[in-house]
Amino acid sequence: MPDKKQSVCEEKNFDTLFNTHYESARNYLYYKCGDLQQAEDIVQDAFVKLWKQCADIIYETAKSLIFKICNNALLNEFAHKKVVLRYENTPRTDKNHESPDFIMETEEFREKLEWCISKLSPKEREVFLLSRIDKKTYKEISEITNISVKAVERRMSNAFIILRKLLGDEIKI
DSSP: OOOTTSOTTSHHHHHHHHHHHHHHHHHHHHHHHSOHHHHHHHHHHHHHHHHHTGGGOOGGGHHHHHHHHHHHHHHHHHHHHHHHHHHHTSOOOOGGGSOHHHHHHHHHHHHHHHHHHHTSOHHHHHHHHHHHTSOOOHHHHHHHHTSOHHHHHHHHHHHHHHHHHHHGGGOOO
16 A cells, blocks of 8 residues: 555555546446446546645545546536537528528528518408418417408408418418
């Protein structure tokens, strides 16, 4: 057993720490993350940090410090993976990644849809746009337009029928 008054910087003390705690620290991380290679990498990095800061470390606290460094490194990797997953799952709105054909078809469809909406009666258009663009409920629309909810439903139904006829199979409303 190394002399407790001696430094972690002495090679025999560091070797004793490594040989005594490497396997248990690796297993601890492996049980938490399920990836043996990741656990080994983190523990090795922890011992490198311990060696670089050995002058500031008290031998008696080295074991708890190793586990703390390992745990913090694993938590940092989990947080990083979470950010990466969130970024990868973010929908891209960058039109530079879309094909020119797709952009042209989208623009043509938007123009056709606007033309079809303009062919609705003013009452149907008002109810349709309040519902689909402003995201109002039928009850809110009835309050805004001073008509019953049933009248709102009827106008929306008529608007859908007209739009389906004008658009054909191009859209599901």
